[in-house]
Amino acid sequence: MYRNSILFITILGTIYSQSLMNSFGLGYTNTNFGAASVGNGSNYLTPSFSEGVSLGNPATWRNLDFTYIHTGYDGQQVTFENGSINQFSGLNRAQFIVPIKSKHAFGLSLTPYTFRTSELTTQSDTTEGQITNKTEGGINALTPSIGVKLSEHESLGISYSFLFGSSRLIKSMVLESVTYGQTNRLDHSGSSIDFYIQSDRFNKESFGLNLYGHIGMTIKPISVTQYKYYLYEDNDGSGNHNTSNISSYADFPYAGNVPPPDTLKIGETYSPYTMNFGFNYSAKQRWNIVGELGFVNNNYSDDYKKYSPLQDAISNVWHLQIGVNRFSGHLIRNWTDRFSYRSGLFSNRYTLDSSKKSIIENGFALGFGFIFGVTKNQIDFSYQVGYRSGLPEIDKETFSKFSVGLSLGDLWFVKRREL
Structure with missing residues (x-):
């Protein structure tokens, strides 16, 4: 009988993120909407990119001065109590946003939705x-979005996400010095819709307060189709079922001599519902205090146990954030007006479905941005550090994230302003 003790989580270098959080359900949900939001620890709701604008909230896009093409890069590191260190780096999003005459906006983005990559090893208590x-x-x-000015004080944003992708679950068994391998491929598809609201109704000359709300729901729950491939002896130790049978260390049976994979339609397994509230209080000299409170109910079906390495999933998440931003000015009078600064504290509580245990995540964020060029191109740098406690078996892990975002501006469809 196998004991669920985690021996190690292998480093995959510069391709994959390695955290135990990736092993729950369909993986760790991405909440990164650019380096600017990383810089104050927010998810996506309140302004972080520029004054009155969040790249993740289409209700705020009409406040942009220019059309923007945005891309971002992340580098992450996770350290476990035993001292092992795992790393990740790669592009995190691509986005195109067009404000139209300060009244409307539309955009298109391509982002990771979940990260599944992990590697877990269990050791037998009774046999080698x-x-x-x-x-x-x-x-x-893939998410098209629109933003619309509803009234003098309110704006609405709507996003529709087409969810797609595939993942692999590769099982390797070492029994009596013989390595066996089996691969399962999972194809995912679904869709969701998000509604955003922004109001400056309470934004007075002596009290600058903006309020934000968000509701997200599933239109088509994420379905999973599983392809279960044939069990084989991994004689060459590659971890893949090779097609060649020439080498004396060829896999047995080789891939060209096995039946096609068994196909299983697992069906609708994941239909999350999200709700978020936020505020932005404008103080003097472009300083802003922001806060977010959010809740996610993941609504997993019991079928997740068929493809989750830990046989568990995150059932719900509570998110709390408080931060401070100082944005660059609309009119650039000197070089110091080109800088923006961000910082924040954040806390997340993840509740597991099977064990009912909670994972607590706390962290600190810091970042700055710099505007250059006539169309206010912007580059942002951000850093987060924190820890997670309550993880199965290993209990704690610390994490750090470095994020860079580049946004290039243009004048498409924008109401001409004085440059």
Whole structure:
């Protein structure tokens, strides 16, 4: 019988993120909407990019001065109590936003939705042998969005996300010095819709307060189709079922001599519902205090146990954030007006479905941005550091994230302003 003790989580270098959070359900949900939001620890609701604008909230896009093409890069590191260090780096999003005459806006983005990559090894209590479960891939989101000015004080944003992608669950078993391998491929598809509201109704000359709200729901719950491939002896130790049978260390049976994979339609397994509230209080000299409170109910079906390495999923998440921003000015009078500064504290509580235990995440964020060029191109740098406690078996892990965002501006459809 195998004991669920985690021996290690393998470093995959510069390709994949390695955290135990990736092993729950369909993976760790991405809440990164650019380096600016990373800089104050917010998710996406309140302004972080520029005054009155969040790249993740289409209700705020009409406040942009220019059309923007945005891309971002992340580098992450996770350290476990035993001293092992795992790293990740790669592009995190691509986005195109067009404000139209300060009244409307539309945009299109391509982002990671979940990260699934992890590697877990369990050791036998009774026999010589071990089992390694390795997951790769995740779900992506292609999201068109619009923003509309509803009234003098309110704006509405709507996003529709097409969710798609594939992942692999690779099981490796070492029994009596023989390594066996089996691969499962999972194809994912679904869709969701998000509604955003922004109001400056309470934004007075002596009391600058903006309020924000968000509700997200599933239109088509994420379905999973599983392809279960044939069990084989991994004689060459590659972790893949090779097609060649020439080498004396060829896999047995080789891939060209096995039946096609068994196909299983697992069905609708994941239909999250989200709700967020936020505020932005404008103080003197472009300083702003922001805060967010959010809740996510993931609504997993019991079928997740068929593809989750830990046989568990995150059932719900509570998010709390408070931060301070100082944005660059609309009119650039000197070089100091080109800088923006951000910082914040954030806390998340994840509740597990099967064990009902909670994982607590606390962290600190810091960042700055710099405007250059006539169309207010912007580059942002941000850093987060924090820890998670309550993780199964390993209990704690610390994490750090470095994020860079580049936004290039243009004048398409924008009401001409004085440059």
